[in-house]
Amino acid sequence: MKKIMLFGRVAAGKTTLTQALRGEEIKYYKTQYVNYLDTVIDTPGEYTERRETSGALALYAYEADIVGLVLSANEPYSIFSPCLTSMVNREAIGIITGIDKPDANVERVRRWLQLAGCKKIFPVSSFTGEGIKELAAYLEDDEDRAARKKAEEEAAKSKNTTKKKRAVTPKKKDTV
Ligand SMILES: Nc1nc2c(ncn2[C@@H]2O[C@H](COP(=O)(O)OP(=O)(O)OP(=O)(O)O)[C@@H](O)[C@H]2O)c(=O)[nH]1
Numbered sequence: 822m823k824k825i826m827l828f829g830r831v832a833a834g835k836t837t838l839t840q841a842l843r844g845e846e847i848k849y850y851k852t853q854y855v856n857y858l859d860t861v862i863d864t865p866g867e868y869t870e871r872r873e874t875s876g877a878l879a880l881y882a883y884e885a886d887i888v889g890l891v892l893s894a895n896e897p898y899s900i901f902s903p904c905l906t907s908m909v910n911r912e913a914i915g916i917i918t919g920i921d922k923p924d925a926n927v928e929r930v931r932r933w934l935q936l937a938g939c940k941k942i943f944p945v946s947s948f949t950g951e952g953i954k955e956l957a958a959y960l961e962d963d964e965d966r967a968a969r970k971k972a973e974e975e976a977a978k979s980k981n982t983t984k985k986k987r988a989v990t991p992k993k994k995d996t997v
C-alpha cells in the first residue's frame with residue numbers, strides 16, 4: 822500500500838480511519854505524537870491547527886506518497902484554505918469521514934475539499950465501513966495489485982476444481 826499521511830483538525834477522524842484502513846478494532850485513542858506506521862502516518866490534530874507545529878507536518882509529508890486532507894462530514898467550517906494543495910509536494914486527496922453521522926453534509930464538505938484543490942475525494946465511514954474499500958483500492962501499489970490478482974485467480978481456480986469434482990462424482994444410485 823502507498824503510504825498516506827493524514828492531516829486534519831482534532832477529532833476529524835484520522836485515527837479511526839487509520840484503524841479502519843488497517844483492519845484493526847475501532848477504539849478511541851487520542852493521538853499525541855506523529856504516529857509513523859507502515860502504511861499510514863497519523864498526526865495529532867493540533868499539528869494541523871497550530872502554526873508552531875504545522876512545519877513538522879511539511880517535513881513528514883516528504884515521507885509519504887499521498888497526503889490525505891481529512892474533514893468530518895458534519896464540520897461547520899473548513900480549516901483548509903483555498904488552493905492549499907498547491908503548497909503540498911505530494912498528491913493530495915480529500916477524505917470525508919463520518920458520513921454515517923446524522924448531521925452529515927457530504928456535498929458541502931466535498932466543495933470545501935475541491936476548493937482546497939483536491940481532485941479525488943473519498944467519502945467514508947470508519948464505523949460502517951462504507952467507502953473504506955474504495956479508498957484502500959486507490960492506495961494499492963503494484964505489489965498489492967499483483968498479490969490481489971494472484972489471490973483472485975487462485976480462488977477462481979479452486980472454485981472450478983471443486984465444480985469439476987462435483988460433476989464427476991457418480992450419484993449413489995448409479996454406483997450399485
Ligand atoms: N459516527 C462516526 N464517528 C466517527 C467516525 N470516525 C471517527 N469518529 C469519532 O470521532 C471522534 C474522533 O475520532 P478520532 O479518529 O480520534 O479523530 P482524530 O482526527 O484522530 O483526532 P486527534 O487524534 O485528536 O487529532 C471519536 O469519538 C470517533 O469515535 C465515523 O466514521 N463515524
Ligand SMILES: [Mg+2]
Pocket residue numbers: 835836837850851852863864865866
Ligand atoms: Mg488521532
